[in-house]
Amino acid sequence: MAEGVNQLDKVNGTARRWRYRVPVQRAAIGIFADRMEQDLSTAGISENVRQSLATVLDELLANVVMHAEAVRGPVHVHLRCGDAELVARLRYCAAAFDPTALAVAHLPTTIASANIGGVGIAMVRAMTREFVHQYRRGENHLRVRLPL
DSSP states (O other): OOTTEEEEEEEEEEEEEEEEEEOSHHHHHHHHHHHHHHHHTTTOHHHHHHHHHHHHHHHHHHHHHHHOOOEEEEEEEEEEOSSSEEEEEEEESSOOOOGGGGGOOOOHHHHHSOOSSSSHHHHHHHHSSSSEEEEETTEEEEEEEEEH
């Protein structure tokens, strides 16, 4: 088990599922990403899908680490791989924050016109089939779906 990241892997019929607990620390995101890459590679998930999911989850976890208010405990990440899609769910205790409600960022047309930051959520939207948020019982719940 990777340092600082707790993981449980289980197989249920044709669906494969993984659960992780990621501490709310920047260094833990990299440890989680390495562990997830290993797990999904072993399960036969294509490199393109693994890279897309890693990019999306890195952005969402970094936003929790850098911007979430009143965070308590780790971020719970649940992955489910079915026949046609990979679904990731993130759950964490913090003040309510809905990243899906943020205005759509205008992406730069050239590197020279780009500013650092501000495009992560736009990138998540572009890379996923679904990106939704709910706030229930003091917890933020995010769900993203990526096609296989």
